[in-house]
Amino acid sequence: MTQDYEIFELGTFKFQCGLAVPDCKLAYKTFGTLNAAKDNVIVYPTWYSGQHYDNEWLIGPGMALDPEKYFIIIPNMFGNGLSSSPSNTPEPYNADRFPNVTAYDNVKAQHRLVTEKFGIEKIRMVTGWSMGALQTFHWGAMYPDMMDLIAPFCGSAKCSRHNYVFLEGVKAALRADAAWENGRYTSKPEKGLRAVGRVYAGWGLSQTFYREELDLKALGYASLEDFLIGFWEGFFLPKDANNLLTMAWTWQNGDISANELYNGDYKAALGAIKAKAYVMPGQTDLYFPPEDSQNEVANMPNAAFIPVPSIWGHFAGGPGTNPEDVKFIDDKLKELLAS
């Protein structure tokens, strides 16, 4: 396959944790054309283990993210295998020595891409699903004067304690496999990766999704076991274990206030977001429940709480799996962009 993305060279990038990795890379893909005024920009970060192509379901002619109108940038998250990651970084910062990356680090790097590479000063909207939403909140709090709109969906500004615990289960399942060898594996920790898929399966979709057998009726799997193997194990088996752990660290430690700007004052960070915001949790999301979004919106000056009326759990927001949810989100983004 021809490489369908570009690399922005970050040089030596100093991560928040204190490690400074030479020749750091930010992989990204753009859609559409930056106009002369440079005011048609949408930034749309990736999610846990997703790569830029996994974001493309929300982009297209006639959609809110219309490349005929907007210049859309999808930056790949550190650790996702395309931007600098445990799997693609040379010694000595490779594998288990790759830094503990924060969403703050990701957005710092993305800001450099946007400003240094493209000379963009103003962003129309930042949006993203799941950990993409985490980065969206960070954009809003780190660069409050830079964008008009944010639309984080099925995600949060700070990892909730319950969400943290869910991820502890995912990590423990992977690490229970001796083949993982504390991150120094020489072959794929296959049992651990399959276990990650099985642990994730119950969390990703709602009780109602399974009750209504949408794995069979909507997604076309032959049986529940077929869904567990074909979809869930199949999704995680090709992933690099250290990459998954790096991104899990980013997720678990996500907090828009964990930086020098807000020094842990979470409400202050939420209150500093100037952009008009549509915060859109999935109505049945088990790890980003709507209540968490409500609490965020209550502390944001210009935000609306708009739950996605879906039984697809976390998948209400992506990756484009359920056409009705895609339409709901797309419609809301159109409404927001028109405001």
Next chain:
Amino acid sequence: MTQDYEIFELGTFKFQCGLAVPDCKLAYKTFGTLNAAKDNVIVYPTWYSGQHYDNEWLIGPGMALDPEKYFIIIPNMFGNGLSSSPSNTPEPYNADRFPNVTAYDNVKAQHRLVTEKFGIEKIRMVTGWSMGALQTFHWGAMYPDMMDLIAPFCGSAKCSRHNYVFLEGVKAALRADAAWENGRYTSKPEKGLRAVGRVYAGWGLSQTFYREELDLKALGYASLEDFLIGFWEGFFLPKDANNLLTMAWTWQNGDISANELYNGDYKAALGAIKAKAYVMPGQTDLYFPPEDSQNEVANMPNAAFIPVPSIWGHFAGGPGTNPEDVKFIDDKLKELLAS
């Protein structure tokens, strides 16, 4: 510790799966005194990995399950380490060769205890939490003329597909540990058992429980990590891995109609339950959500749907962790017993 329970010798017990295990044992404990009319009987089965003493929180003078009024029998479930289990059965039916036990098998054995050992023909009430509720439903459908009342709480008559998937995650985490050795372990698969605890932690309690920090404020743990180690890993580490897998099989394959009485006709089995029933799910239970109980009640002739208004997730029903929930359930059981 002095043994605080009795053994009922089942002899060679033929399990539904076709294996006939010699010298099968049903461990049980009783409270109170069987009256002359033998009409003051309550049967109260155990739950996933629980043993009889884990049920005792619901028994006491002045409570619904008052040993001064009732003769209360707690039968231990097969696989729980006290009744016949992979861990205590002699070769060749030990370890990974122990039968796949059904709830039907458990209730068959319990029925023999009740009738053969005690000569009981009529039961006032069967009640139980979680897998205890599964067995309660089975009592109702297998011996519909034998009891007046059933009160299954935080459980179901048939394992839902989502609940099945949650347990796949638990099992996969355990099995990812090479020390498990397909059930022929010579030492404890410690990493797997700890992983089981971490996977379970997100499921057992609700998002709201964690948001409100009840692990710290109500249960007194020093930190979230302390709760994960002290409570969750601590709970599962002493358990036998094959026992856990046997009970998980029982749970995942729980279905009151999977037997010669109903031949898979789930609605017929629910409809055959004559006992007056209080079906009490936890309002925030993540794997036995109230909707499943509502569906059951809709198919039962004499049942009331009574959700426990609790933010303790599955622990709304046990094991006596939250005093308010204990009071709610105890009050409802009193009401039911008075009817």
